[in-house]
Amino acid sequence: MAFAYKRIVVKIGSNVLTQADGLPDHARIEHLVTQIAALKNAGMTVVLVSSGAVAAGRSMISLSEKEKQDAVAARQLLASIGQIKLINTYLSLFEQQQMLCSQVLVTKEDFRDRKHYLNIKNCLSILLRHKVIPIINENDVVSVTELMFTDNDELAGLVASMLEADALIILSNVDGIYNGDPKSPDSSIIQKISKDDHIGSFINTAKSGLGRGGMVTKLSMAQKVARLGIPVHIANGTRQYILTDLIAQKLEHTYFIPEKNTSGKKKWIAHSEHSATGSVQLNKGAAAALVSGQARSLLPVGITGVLSPFQKGDIIRLLDENEKLIGLGIADYGSDKAKERIGQKGHKSLVHYNYFYAVS
16 A cells, blocks of 8 residues: 655755766666656656755766865865756756756755745745646755755755645665664564664764765664644655656565644744744742643743843743753743843733754
């Protein structure tokens, strides 16, 4: 029995799109495009988050050892050259399938507040209404270190949440998450992961040679997206017919079981830690209530300190007694009023439950 998905986000990693020597693997890209076209022809909407620009650029130009030492400048150079090659490859292959694709380049700044977030969402929505396949990538030409996503897994999770996708599929160069070293014959794929599974100790912390991310970031992002109510699949993009077989449930891979679906605004808050402005500290009781899973709002009586300023409508960080982040929320009023009400009863909530997201 196949998965009954109508809208999916597919993230393809650099190591899937390139050969061992770093050159683009045109045959594999063509095979993936053919599968995406098959899914679209079957009535599915597909959004693609594709790495590979820097790797494509690396295949076209050589850098001196001195130039490589300036990592940001080298990345900008390679991405600027490689993104053209990458998107033209996709354009040509999708045209052969009588389909249109588009290029959408973004940075973290494009998601920094609700207005910018909705601008991106509206752009993607109109592309999908016109049956266009958006191909999204981080704009490494203008991104600098502090503005970069952790990797495209983080971007893919944000896009899946934004579009309220039916599923997120992450294609890497391994079959899924293993309960040990993937190279060991004693290890096997963890086929299903739920919210109660603690598997961080199994994960190899090594990163791929071409991408910025590793399995640690994939696990963290997949768990976050599943908590928001979206199924996540991690599978091997180098395997033949990976997408069509995955949808048909014909292969072993790792599947993250989704929890109850959350609102669109909560999905936005969940991915907005980088754009949070202020911070408040809570007492032990308030912190425990917020993360209990019950519908609890943050009242001023539970606040012990306002650590940095914010305005009404800002996303703020909620910290426990040890200044550990427990959640994010939208402030119902500014920090000046919050300071006046610290520890007091009888006032409206600073963060309503409907606009609160627990980070773990």
